[in-house]
Each structure stands twice: as structure tokens, then as C-alpha cells.
Amino acid sequence: xxxxxxxxxxxxxxxxxxxxxxxxxxxxxxxxxxxxxxxxxxxxxxxxxxxxxxxxxxxxxxxxxxxxxxxxxxxxxxxxxxxxxxxxxxxxxxxxxxxxxxxxxxxxxxxxxxxxxxxxxxxxxxxxxxxxxxxxxxxxxxxxxxxxxxxxxxxxxxxxxxxxxxxxxxxxxxxxxxxxxxxxxxxxxxxxxxxxxxxxxxxxxxxxxxxxxxxxxxxxxxxxxxxxxxxxxxxx
Amino acid sequence: xxxxxxxxxxxxxxxxxxxxxxxxxxxxxxxxxxxxxxxxxxxxxxxxxxxxxxxxxxxxxxxxxxxxxxxxxxxxxxxxxxxxxxxxxxxxxxxxxxxxxxxxxxxxxxxxxxxxxxxxxxxxxxxxxxxxxxxxxxxxxxxxxxxxxxxxxxxxxxxxxxxxxxxxxxxxxxxxxxxxxxxxxxxxxxxxxxxxxxxxxxxxxxxxxxxxxxxxxxxxxxxxxxxxxxxxxxxx
DNA sequence: GATACCACTGTCAGATTCTGGCAGCAGCAT
DNA sequence: ATGCTGCTGCCAGAATCTGACAGTGGTATC
Numbered sequence: 001x002x003x004x005x006x007x008x009x010x011x012x013x014x015x016x017x018x019x020x021x022x023x024x025x026x027x028x029x030x031x032x033x034x035x036x037x038x039x040x041x042x043x044x045x046x047x048x049x050x051x052x053x054x055x056x057x058x059x060x061x062x063x064x065x066x067x068x069x070x071x072x073x074x075x076x077x078x079x080x081x082x083x084x085x086x087x088x089x090x091x092x093x094x095x096x097x098x099x100x101x102x103x104x105x106x107x108x109x110x111x112x113x114x115x116x117x118x119x120x121x122x123x124x125x126x127x128x129x130x131x132x133x134x135x136x137x138x139x140x141x142x143x144x145x146x147x148x149x150x151x152x153x154x155x156x157x158x159x160x161x162x163x164x165x166x167x168x169x170x171x172x173x174x175x176x177x178x179x180x181x182x183x184x185x186x187x188x189x190x191x192x193x194x195x196x197x198x199x200x201x202x203x204x205x206x207x208x209x210x211x212x213x214x215x216x217x218x219x220x221x222x223x224x225x226x227x228x229x230x231x232x233x234x235x236x
Numbered sequence: 237x238x239x240x241x242x243x244x245x246x247x248x249x250x251x252x253x254x255x256x257x258x259x260x261x262x263x264x265x266x267x268x269x270x271x272x273x274x275x276x277x278x279x280x281x282x283x284x285x286x287x288x289x290x291x292x293x294x295x296x297x298x299x300x301x302x303x304x305x306x307x308x309x310x311x312x313x314x315x316x317x318x319x320x321x322x323x324x325x326x327x328x329x330x331x332x333x334x335x336x337x338x339x340x341x342x343x344x345x346x347x348x349x350x351x352x353x354x355x356x357x358x359x360x361x362x363x364x365x366x367x368x369x370x371x372x373x374x375x376x377x378x379x380x381x382x383x384x385x386x387x388x389x390x391x392x393x394x395x396x397x398x399x400x401x402x403x404x405x406x407x408x409x410x411x412x413x414x415x416x417x418x419x420x421x422x423x424x425x426x427x428x429x430x431x432x433x434x435x436x437x438x439x440x441x442x443x444x445x446x447x448x449x450x451x452x453x454x455x456x457x458x459x460x461x462x463x464x465x466x467x468x469x470x471x472x
Numbered sequence: 473g474a475t476a477c478c479a480c481t482g483t484c485a486g487a488t489t490c491t492g493g494c495a496g497c498a499g500c501a502t
Numbered sequence: 503a504t505g506c507t508g509c510t511g512c513c514a515g516a517a518t519c520t521g522a523c524a525g526t527g528g529t530a531t532c
Contacts, residue, residue: 056529075334083319098311292500
């Protein structure tokens with residue numbers, strides 16, 4: 001196995017383990033000496049991979065995605081840039097910042113002439129007419145990623161407020177509103193929550209007992225029309 | 237210089253030259269023997285780079301972007317995926333297909349567990365309420381990329397049709413409509429054209445005499461409010 | 473505090489890979 | 503036909519990678 005393949009393998013192995021892994025274990029999995037493993041780690045860190053090693057514990061890979069060299073056509077890169085620009089204009093500030101960062105990273109590694117093209121890519125996104133919500137959608141996305149329960153106050157269409165504890169697994173982006181899809185513990189059913197009607201968000205440490213992919217699949221099966229993923233006027 | 241750096245350099249050099257370049261020249265630019273160059277080319281082709289070599293001519297790189305290994309955070313990849321999904325739902329079919337292709341390419345190089353995450357990434361884009369236009373926006377984007385003149389029929393808000401020859405340099409994506417921004421030869425001024433009012437598109441081979449980046453910059457300077465990039469109701 | 477891990481660095485000889493030069497074949501343009 | 507070019511196989515020397523050993527300092531556990 002070539003060195004470059006091994007480096008990618010190393011990332012994969014690290015991602016499989018959520019707990020810290022010792023260098024000896026990693027070296028064993030790749031049939032390589034510890035000394036070489038340390039060199040590989042150093043190389044990856046040099047390339048920007050967020051690997052952290054602590055004496056007495058082991059190595060952990062901070063969450064993230066390593067992309068190997070990749071070829072995109074003109075139209076594909078235009079699509080990615082346009083899409084990222086759209087995200088950058090969304091009211092979800094953290095996600096918008098992430099979109100900007102991703103574009104910067106891509107721009108940083110391109111030669112000058114290509115960067116110019118990208119900076120001036122002539123596909124523009126119009127100003128967003130979306131309403132602003134009071135809550136931090138970043139908390140919702142984090143809860144979805146971690147598969148943890150989420151508590152909040154919800155005001156339905158008639159203005160009646162209620163306290164909720166839900167298992168969130170999806171977030172829908174529409175022209176004017178964002179909708180969280182979750183299993184509601186109170187109602188014991190799937191419910192949709194408009195972000196602009198949510199308040200007093202409280203993230204918990206409690207993992208919910210199901211996989212978000214499974215819930216997503218099940219929820220999709222309950223939808224009547226495959227084309228219309230999330231009913232716009234749904235209330236929790 | 238390490239081999240991997242050299243491979244990236246090779247791509248950059250190839251992109252600088254639009255005409256075919258001989259292997260001897262490339263080898264010279266990188267201070268490397270021609271034998272090594274052939275091996276480098278083979279390696280790049282093996283990684284999917286669209287390099288074509290023809291005996292008696294030289295090498296040409298088909299248009300495209302080569303991304304080196306890159307680290308993205310969870311939120312950054314979420315932003316890219318969400319943005320690409322939004323693009324994939326746009327009525328511009330070619331661009332939508334490109335967005336899907338780009339996502340496939342990214343998914344293809346990820347280990348299984350990450351691909352699952354990406355497939356089931358829990359950020360959804362609602363159905364697009366955008367109107368469908370009769371013309372192929374791909375033609376417009378190609379004309380912008382190539383900086384070539386574009387002819388078409390335009391019906392303004394009052395229904396009056398007129399024939400136009402323009403220098404297109406930007407395309408705006410709004411919730412419900414797409415707007416082409418161009419220099420109009422007839423009016424001798426910048427004009428905005430709603431895509432759903434355009435018809436009988438005819439791409440030409442004639443390059444217009446200005447750089448699209450320069451026109452974009454100048455057009456931006458003419459806008460009163462920086463936040464509102466393209467007036468929605470503008471007619472050509 | 474003693475102990476056991478563990479991350480991390482330096483060194484060096486042997487294994488591995490990369491590189492350049494050479495020879496040879498085939499396709500393209502003039 | 504001639505010259506240029508892409509492309510492949512081969513081989514010896516150069517460069518790099520690898521494994522083993524030794525040593526330093528940090529962390530958790532008993």
C-alpha cells in the first residue's frame with residue numbers, strides 16, 4: 001500500500017473510533033511500525049487534519065471531513081459556489097459562516113487565475129426574504145448531529161404555547177421559513193416545528209434511543225406526496 | 237519539491253496554457269526529466285484528471301478544477317451539501333445535474349459511514365416554487381463563461397417583444413425568477429432580463445470586447461443600494 | 473510517590489520508491 | 503519521408519521511507 005493511501009486510511013480508522021486510540025493500536029491496524037505512525041500523524045497534521053494527541057490517552061480526530069484530490073468540471077464548481085452563496089445568505093448565521101469558510105478554503109488552494117474566476121463567479125444569489133427566528137439554529141443542527149434530545153417552547157398557529165421535548169433529526173429550508181422535523185415525546189408522533197415559533201431552546205446531554213437516519217426514512221415513508229417533503233403550514 | 241506538490245503544479249501549468257503543450261516543455265518548467273513527466277501525467281490521469289495527450293501535438297487539460305486534499309468541518313460540509321441540494325432543485329436543469337454530480341463525486345471518495353451521513357444529511361431543501369422558463373439557462377451560463385454575445389427575443393412587462401443582442405456577464409437567482417445581467421447593444425447600457433420573458437436564444441461565436449469581471453464591477457458600482465443587487469422588476 | 477502508559481523526537485541502517493537516461497514503437501503534421 | 507510527439511520497458515543511482523532502538527516528558531492509576 002502506498003503512503004498516500006495509508007494516510008487516507010488512517011483518517012478513516014480514526015473516524016471509526018470516537019474514543020481516543022493509542023498509536024500502538026493504529027499502527028497495528030495498518031501493519032506499520034509505531035515510528036512510522038508518528039510520522040504519518042505529523043504529515044496529516046501538516047496538511048491541516050485536526051488530529052489531537054494527548055499523552056496517556058491517545059489520538060482523537062476532531063469531527064470533520066478529509067477530501068482527497070478531486071476533479072470538478074466548470075459547471076460542478078459553479079453549482080457548488082452558487083449553492084454555498086445561497087447558504088451564506090441564510091439567516092442561520094453559523095451555517096452561513098461555514099459556507100463562507102468552505103468557499104475560502106476552496107479558493108485558498110486554487111491558483112490565482114482560478115481564484116479570480118471563483119471570486120467573480122457570475123452567478124448571483126438574490127437577497128433572502130426569509131424571516132428571522134429568535135433561536136440559534138446551530139444548536140438544532142448540533143443536536144441532530146449528536147442525536148440528542150432538545151427542549152423548547154412552541155407557539156402554534158393560534159398562539160398557544162406549550163413546552164416540548166423532542167428527538168430532532170432533520171431541518172428543512174424553505175423560501176421564507178425553516179422547519180425542524182422531530183419525534184415529539186409528548187405527542188408520541190412525528191411533528192414539524194417552524195423555527196420562528198420556537199423559543200427558549202435548551203440542548204440536553206441525553207441521547208435519544210434511535211438512529212436519525214432510521215427516523216428520517218420512517219418519516220419519509222409517512223409522507224403522501226414524495227415531491228412535497230415538508231408541509232409548509234404544519235404545526236407541532 | 238515533493239512529488240505530490242509537483243503533481244499539483246503540473247495541473248496549474250497545464251491550465252495556464254490553452255494550447256497543447258509538449259511534454260518536453262512541461263518537464264522543463266518543472267525541472268524534471270521527460271520520463272518522470274510521463275509518469276506524473278499517468279498518475280494524474282489515474283486520479284481522474286482529464287488530461288489528454290496527442291502524438292505530434294502535446295497535452296491539453298480539459299476545463300475543470302482540481303482540488304487537492306482538503307479538510308472540512310462538519311458544518312462546512314453541511315453547508316456545501318445543503319447548498320448543492322438547493323441548486324439541484326433549481327429549474328436550470330444542467331446546473332441542477334452538475335450539483336448532483338458534484339455531490340456524487342464527493343460521496344464516492346468518502347468511506348462508507350461518512351457517505352451514509354452525507355446521503356442522509358438531515359438538512360432538507362423545500363420544493364422550489366420557481367417559475368419555469370422556456371430557454372436553456374445553460375446556454376446563458378456558457379455565453380458568460382466564454383464572454384460571447386447572445387441574441388434573443390424579449391417581451392417586456394407590457395408584452396411588447398423586441399430583438400436583442402447583449403453581452404451577458406452575470407446571472408441572478410431569486411426565489412421565483414432568474415435574471416440575466418448584460419450590456420445591451422441596442423440601449424448602450426446595462427440591462428436586466430428576466431429569464432421567463434426571454435425566448436429564441438441564439439448563442440454566437442462573437443467574443444464581446446470587455447472582460448466580464450470588469451463589467452460586473454462597473455455594474456455593481458451603478459447600483460444604489462449595495463444590499464439589493466438586482467432590482468426584481470427590472471425590464472430590459 | 474511509584475508505576476505504567478502514552479505522545480513525541482533523534483538517529484541510523486536497510487528496504488522501498490523515485491528519478492533520469494536510454495532504446496524502441498506508433499501516431500500526427502508538414 | 504522527415505521530424506516531432508506520446509508512450510512503454512528497462513536499469514542503475516538518488517532520494518525517500520521504514521523499522522528498531524534509545525531517550526524525554528506528560529497523564530492517569532494504584
